[in-house]
Amino acid sequence: MSEETSQACQVADKWRKKRGSLIMALHEIQGIKGYVEFKDAMDLSERMNIPLARIYEVLTFYNFFKLVAPGKAVISVCTGTACYLKGNDKVLDKFKSELKIKEGESTADGLFHLQCVRCVGCCGLAPVCVVNGKTYGRMTPEQVPAILDEWREAFKEN
Numbered sequence: 001m002s003e004e005t006s007q008a009c010q011v012a013d014k015w016r017k018k019r020g021s022l023i024m025a026l027h028e029i030q031g032i033k034g035y036v037e038f039k040d041a042m043d044l045s046e047r048m049n050i051p052l053a054r055i056y057e058v059l060t061f062y063n064f065f066k067l068v069a070p071g072k073a074v075i076s077v078c079t080g081t082a083c084y085l086k087g088n089d090k091v092l093d094k095f096k097s098e099l100k101i102k103e104g105e106s107t108a109d110g111l112f113h114l115q116c117v118r119c120v121g122c123c124g125l126a127p128v129c130v131v132n133g134k135t136y137g138r139m140t141p142e143q144v145p146a147i148l149d150e151w152r153e154a155f156k157e158n
């Protein structure tokens with residue numbers, strides 16, 4: 001863990017001895033930053049000794065919780081076997097070159113974050129990318145610029 005204790009760790013320490021405290025801890029994190037990101041869920045899991053899958057069950061069950069910062073598109077490129085075999089590495093390369101970032105990074109304007117994920121459960125559509133919960137199947141590198149434009153437009157409208 002980093003030397004600096006994260007806000008999520010502080011929240012976890014406050015709630016971990018109380019019963020049924022996971023939802024309260026998640027509410028508190030969302031209250032502080034407006035959303036609960038993957039790293040927060042990891043910190044809670046570690047400090048409160050709750051499996052990560054259980055935390056995501058709660059986060060996805062309640063619509064109230066937001067998993068990404070408002071106004072940000074999280075691009076998840078599936079690197080599971082089926083998607084890899086169908087060439088998703090080339091789609092990933094195209095996202096990297098268009099956005100000028102590497103996986104795990106965000107663009108300077110904060111609009112896009114690029115990450116790789118393991119099998120998102122729709123291998124029949126391989127290769128697959130997911131942007132903020134919207135699935136794009138049978139991806140080709142040529143589709144990447146249009147997808148980025150689609151999300152830029154979506155943020156303009158809000």
Ligand code: FES
Binds near residue numbers: 081122124
């Ligand atoms: S391997 Fe990509 S969806 Fe299953």
